Amino acid sequence: PKDTLANRKMLIDSLTKRTFHHTESGINTPGEKLEEAQRAFDNETHPAKKRVNGAMLAGALFNRATDIFTAIVELEEKGVKVSHHNELMRQCAECFKRALELGKQVKHYSGHEGIDELWGEPFKAFAQPLTAVFESRYRKIAATVRAIEEITRTLGRSLGGEARFKGAQPLIKAYAAAAIEQVETMRGDINFFRVWPAFVSAREALEEFDPPDAKDAPSDREKLERGKKLIRSGVNLITYLAEARVPMPKSTQEYLDECIQFRDTP
Incomplete structure (x- = not known):
């Protein structure tokens, strides 16, 4: 497909949905709950509970990133060009990066292990050329x-x-x-x-x-x-x-x- 922001959004949405489908339940935290998820993670001291809070925070970061990217695409559709150096783009990239870092806390729904390869795909769809994403x-x-x-x-x-x-x-x-x-x-x-x-x-x-x-x-x-x-x-x-x-x-x-x-x- 043509490498446009709209096509990237469709791919990111699809990959994010797929990621949550194959990971443990309860971590698909809405983006608007990011601050609450961050506080809960910061305040938790029990190691096992903190891991789960970390997974929930990673989910919130993913969803906040996709919310921001959706807004960017909607602006572009209205004729407003958003450069890669724009504050919205920087916030979006930062959310994806932090979600990727916290992805080590996330387990497959079976509980067997984390699946970093799957968790990193939405960020790659944001940061890499689409051809590189599909090759990966x-x-x-x-x-x-x-x-x-x-x-x-x-x-x-x-x-x-x-x-x-x-x-x-x-x-x-x-x-x-x-x-x-x-x-x-x-x-x-x-x-x-x-x-x-x-x-x-x-x-x-x-x-x-x-x-x-x-x-x-x-x-x-x-x-x-x-x-x-x-x-x-x-x-x-x-x-x-x-x-x-x-x-x-x-x-x-x-x-x-x-x-x-x-x-x-x-």
């Missing part, structure tokens, strides 16, 4: 696909020595393929009406997989339960990746370590 998005999509492929390979190998989980292998591969297609298909694409149902149904099929019960030693039953838990955790992680379309390196590495531990433990 394509790189993140490619990295997300690689993560899903690695998770799938590692899970498959970890379960490979367990006969009870043989039936899960094709379901894991089918879900991974559907997840990758979901990552690569935007919601505005007409194919999304085919891709999303395939993604959901493949996930449900894998979630419903039930291996034969272990009737041997307690250690066998324990291994069976650990394998079922490993599949559930893998389904969840692939779902998070496919929906957010950004890598989650900390969660991914922790899961890969779990897979290896399962494989190496009798």
Whole structure:
């Protein structure tokens, strides 16, 4: 798209909405509540509560920045040119920067980890050329696909020595393929009406997989339960990746370590 303020606003609005959709609840603080959010953050001393207040403040800063940018675009539409050195532009940039700094306080809605890659996208849409923003998005999509492929390979190998989980292998591969297609298909694409149902149904099929019960030693039953838990955790992680379309390196590495531990433990 043409690099205009109006197009930037549309992109920032879309990215901000997407960011809040994939992060923890309760932090989409309206921009007009920025001062109250700042006071609450400054006054809180309990570490866990202060983290949440920091996330709420980051949300308020994001929304204040988009409020300011909306006003700038509306002025431009009325014929009033606003330079990059204008006070409104400086305030907008400062809000985005502070929101980005506080983004480390924000967690994915699953509680697994922060997703800095996603949190920084609205600021990039404000500060960088649109071509650079879209190139960055394509790189993140490619990295997300690689993560899903690695998770799938590692899970498959970890379960490979367990006969009870043989039936899960094709379901894991089918879900991974559907997840990758979901990552690569935007919601505005007409194919999304085919891709999303395939993604959901493949996930449900894998979630419903039930291996034969272990009737041997307690250690066998324990291994069976650990394998079922490993599949559930893998389904969840692939779902998070496919929906957010950004890598989650900390969660991914922790899961890969779990897979290896399962494989190496009798």
